[in-house]
Amino acid sequence: MSRPSRRPAAASRYDDVASRSAAVVIDAYSTSFGWACRLLAPGDREHVRNIYALVRVADEIVDDPDQSWSAADRGAMLDALEEDTGQALASGRSANLVVHAFARTARRYGIGPELITPFFASMRADLSVDEHDEASLAEYVHGSAEVVGLMCLRVFVDGDDATYERLAPGAGRLGAAFQKVNFLRDLGQDHDALGRTYFPGLDPAAFSDAHRDALLDDIDADLDAAELALVQLPASSRRAVRVAHGLFSELSRRLRETPAAQIRTERVRVPDPVKARIVLRGTLTGGRR
Numbered sequence: 275m276s277r278p279s280r281r282p283a284a285a286s287r288y289d290d291v292a293s294r295s296a297a298v299v300i301d302a303y304s305t306s307f308g309w310a311c312r313l314l315a316p317g318d319r320e321h322v323r324n325i326y327a328l329v330r331v332a333d334e335i336v337d338d339p340d341q342s343w344s345a346a347d348r349g350a351m352l353d354a355l356e357e358d359t360g361q362a363l364a365s366g367r368s369a370n371l372v373v374h375a376f377a378r379t380a381r382r383y384g385i386g387p388e389l390i391t392p393f394f395a396s397m398r399a400d401l402s403v404d405e406h407d408e409a410s411l412a413e414y415v416h417g418s419a420e421v422v423g424l425m426c427l428r429v430f431v432d433g434d435d436a437t438y439e440r441l442a443p444g445a446g447r448l449g450a451a452f453q454k455v456n457f458l459r460d461l462g463q464d465h466d467a468l469g470r471t472y473f474p475g476l477d478p479a480a481f482s483d484a485h486r487d488a489l490l491d492d493i494d495a496d497l498d499a500a501e502l503a504l505v506q507l508p509a510s511s512r513r514a515v516r517v518a519h520g521l522f523s524e525l526s527r528r529l530r531e532t533p534a535a536q537i538r539t540e541r542v543r544v545p546d547p548v549k550a551r552i553v554l555r556g557t558l559t560g561g562r563r
Contacts, residue, residue, distance in 0.1 A: 303330050355370075358373050393418065395413075419453035462538045463541070520556055
């Protein structure tokens, strides 16, 4: 896969349609992300949506419980998506609108194989790995979440490599916190519907409050580390990332107050009125350093 160009090109009608298609994907699948994304500056918003739309499509290939396809069929489709993404990164074009939108963003901001390859590797692991050890979980979280945060950071710093290197550890830990929160929220669904257990050595049937608290201690440490980085983000992205951080901090708090047995059977959510307050607070204060 060749190194993408950072030179922005004028948007064509096809580029605009591709980005609008990516926005449709995001609006259909993620309410909380959509709320935070609206607080980004318009240019950043478009490109972050382009990133997350490809992530969402790949995730649906491996995770949609309503699909009747075999793991082999899903793997072949994921391989085709990765190949198409690589070709689009090299050429700047794809007949797949979501891939085209992603490639346009990747070429502009220098998102290359060092971030894209681990992402597809983690998606592929979901088709064959049912239980993780510490090493495989770290590799999985890096590819499925940390690199996505790093892709977004590439957009936020707009080609400033020094700022990217300084903020990359915090961006990675924020992505990791988001992923681990979702692992905890989906503990029962992942095990019962998808046959997966992400946390090493954890039997969901024996999940206890002590297990919950240990996992949340790790998540909160990630959120605290991410906080130190997000306040250094450019103003164009700081408010939106603050809101996303606030939403997942609230999820962490609610999970800690929820009995482990209930987490095992119910997905903990943040009610819309509480989300609205977090968004309002982030809108008023999140842009400050």
